[in-house]
Amino acid sequence: MQIGKVKLPSPFAIAPMAGMTDTAFRRLVKRHGGCGLVVTEMVSSEGLVRGIDRTLEYAEYTEEERPIAIQIFGGDPEKMAAAAQIVEGMGADIVDVNMGCPVPKIAKHNAGCSLMREPEHAASVIAAMTKAVKIPVTVKMRAGWSEEERNAPRLARMVEDAGAAAVTVHGRTAAQSYSGSADWSLVAEVAEHLSIPVFGSGDCLEPQDVIDRMRMGVEGVLVGRGVLRNPWILAQAVDLSAGREARPVTLAERGQFLLDYIELLLAERVDEARAASHDRWVINKIRALGSWYTKGLENGSHLRTAINAAESLPHLRDVVSQFFLSVPISIE
Ligand SMILES: Cc1cc2nc3c(=O)[nH]c(=O)nc-3n(C[C@H](O)[C@H](O)[C@H](O)COP(=O)(O)O)c2cc1C
Numbered sequence: 001m002q003i004g005k006v007k008l009p010s011p012f013a014i015a016p017m018a019g020m021t022d023t024a025f026r027r028l029v030k031r032h033g034g035c036g037l038v039v040t041e042m043v044s045s046e047g048l049v050r051g052i053d054r055t056l057e058y059a060e061y062t063e064e065e066r067p068i069a070i071q072i073f074g075g076d077p078e079k080m081a082a083a084a085q086i087v088e089g090m091g092a093d094i095v096d097v098n099m100g101c102p103v104p105k106i107a108k109h110n111a112g113c114s115l116m117r118e119p120e121h122a123a124s125v126i127a128a129m130t131k132a133v134k135i136p137v138t139v140k141m142r143a144g145w146s147e148e149e150r151n152a153p154r155l156a157r158m159v160e161d162a163g164a165a166a167v168t169v170h171g172r173t174a175a176q177s178y179s180g181s182a183d184w185s186l187v188a189e190v191a192e193h194l195s196i197p198v199f200g201s202g203d204c205l206e207p208q209d210v211i212d213r214m215r216m217g218v219e220g221v222l223v224g225r226g227v228l229r230n231p232w233i234l235a236q237a238v239d240l241s242a243g244r245e246a247r248p249v250t251l252a253e254r255g256q257f258l259l260d261y262i263e264l265l266l267a268e269r270v271d272e273a274r275a276a277s278h279d280r281w282v283i284n285k286i287r288a289l290g291s292w293y294t295k296g297l298e299n300g301s302h303l304r305t306a307i308n309a310a311e312s313l314p315h316l317r318d319v320v321s322q323f324f325l326s327v328p329i330s331i332e
Helices: 023-031 045-050 053-058 077-089 112-117 119-132 152-161 184-193 207-214 225-229 233-241 251-266 278-293 300-309 313-325
Strands: 012-014 037-039 068-073 094-099 137-144 166-173 198-201 220-223
Touching (some): 012 233, 045 077, 094 119, 119 137, 137 152, 152 166, 152 184, 220 225, 220 233, 225 278, 251 278, 278 300, 278 313
Parallel strands (some): 037 068, 198 220
């Protein structure tokens, strides 16, 4: 499995998720196996070009995450080309373009999924980027803007002609946001007509879903919310595709994941301005993950409530340890 010259160790990848797939989370998922590619949260091309610290932080990654794609959003071909050069200069393996974000704040700037409404312009963004960099330029799109504008098959061919090295399709429209279900027959239609690799995305919650979707003719699958619920899903999908049983994951391992995530977040470099609120930031990050991670767990709603009520890191570690390991490890 390859995107341009970039070899992927597995066809299964973590989908980009703003606010969730930070470098600490990606590293942990990667350490648990099965992950062929990680994609950063979307970062603003405008912010990259202007060198805004906060934007650069979102684009940070570590060597162990390779191969890594940095996802950028924007609608101006020149700025997107300049941002792609910055991404290349940062050493990323791939630069990915967000053509799927339905959030009005992004879409109204002619970026995210609204690019799908102007296919010629979208293709010109990709053409400008592929001229500007040597690393592969990839595109992540939705099925289309709305039920009446499901143009992923056409747009995917246009961006391929403009030099894109791979395309991912999330089989929902922007109008659907996250409601309904992803249309994998549309994803399959895109895959059938492109010669570059096509990845599918949407609604893989169990490892078997990933295997079933691979049969739709895609080269790989990006898993989003399924990874937030079960960070072992990619490793388990690899098990299944190799004809093995999916590895079991104990409650203790699930608890340890959260404890390790807390430690990695605490070790993140923070500037002086943020140092004072670093603990609070970590607590908020665990709360955000907790709302997904607790789904499907027995008594998960109790855990979610307890995580949301924890006001300090020792308290939070205690809550996690008691729930998963039945051992309070409070240090206070
Ligand atoms: C919280 C959240 C944030 C997301 N942020 C991004 C993003 O920054 N860029 C992007 O291309 N897609 C983003 N997505 C879409 C996912 O990458 C994925 O395509 C979608 O969730 C469908 O896959 P799933 O059903 O496996 O979650 C986001 C999804 C979620 C749930």
